[in-house]
Amino acid sequence: MIDWLGVLTVLVVCSFAAVCFFGAPFVPTRRKWAQQALELAKLGDRDLVVDLGSGSGTILRILAERRIRAVGFELNPILWLVSKLRFLKNNFIQVRLRNFWRQDLPAGTTAVYVFALTRDARKLEEYFLKQAQKSGFSVITFGFELPTKKAAKHTKGAFLYNF
Ligand SMILES: C[S@@+](CC[C@H](N)C(=O)[O-])C[C@H]1O[C@@H](n2cnc3c(N)ncnc32)[C@H](O)[C@@H]1O
Numbered sequence: 728m729i730d731w732l733g734v735l736t737v738l739v740v741c742s743f744a745a746v747c748f749f750g751a752p753f754v755p756t757r758r759k760w761a762q763q764a765l766e767l768a769k770l771g772d773r774d775l776v777v778d779l780g781s782g783s784g785t786i787l788r789i790l791a792e793r794r795i796r797a798v799g800f801e802l803n804p805i806l807w808l809v810s811k812l813r814f815l816k817n818n819f820i821q822v823r824l825r826n827f828w829r830q831d832l833p834a835g836t837t838a839v840y841v842f843a844l845t846r847d848a849r850k851l852e853e854y855f856l857k858q859a860q861k862s863g864f865s866v867i868t869f870g871f872e873l874p875t876k877k878a879a880k881h882t883k884g885a886f887l888y889n890f
Contacts, residue, residue: 739805746803749826751843753806755785756869762789764885768838768865770795779827779841779851784810786840787820794819798836800827832858842869849874859890866890 743753756764765786770776774795778786781799783806790797791814799822801807807824814820823830828850832839836858843851852873855866865879866888872878878886 742803742805749802749828750780750847753782753803754842755782756842758785758789760869760884761786763882764867764869765789765840767867767880767882767885767887770838774837775833775835776838776840777832777836779839780843781810781822782806784813784820784822787814787822791817791819797821798823798833800825800830802826828854832864836864838864839866840869841866843871845871848872852876855888855890863890 746752768774770790770793772794776786776790776795776797778797778799781787781801782803784799787797787799787810796819799810799820801810801822801824804824807822810822814822839855841851848868848871851868852875855873858864866873868886868888870884872886873888876888876890879889880887
């Protein structure tokens with residue numbers, strides 16, 4: 728007989744563990760720190776913000792409360808589903824089940840938030856340089872710095888870059 732609870736547990740564990748091959752594991756930014764980090768970019772209602780690895784939607788929620796449009800890319804199907812349901816009736820927020828490395832930023836993106844591992848900093852900087860060939864945007868990194876680009880501003884653990 729199939730142990731469905733066991734199968735489900737394995738699937739849940741795998742969906743969280745597998746993401747580590749593609750980027751940072753799920754650790755939500757604390758709300759207070761996220762607010763301080765987002766302050767760096769002086770966002771307003773004309774902005775379109777992308778959260779690369781949007782997790783359960785902490786950043787998206789803060790942006791939704793400020794009526795700022797945002798798109799979250801999330802690779803973990805469980806986290807994607809949680810945040811998809813969370814913002815089902817919210818016109819400001821879209822959550823896409825995607826590997827962000829394989830995605831272009833949506834047209835009109837003005838700012839990007841990313842909480843990632845230092846391991847991926849160089850690759851992210853290259854990704855931003857490539858994406859900025861079409862049009863510029865600002866980037867807020869949380870928990871790490873980009874290796875060669877100089878930050879325009881910073882606060883506790885967060886850095887703002889202009890691309
Ligand atoms: C450190 S958590 C940050 C979550 C959220 N941005 C926050 O600040 O609360 C990183 C998130 O990125 C997701 N992730 C990692 N690599 C990814 C990839 N290549 N594409 C999409 N999401 C990814 C993980 O599943 C995880 O939810």
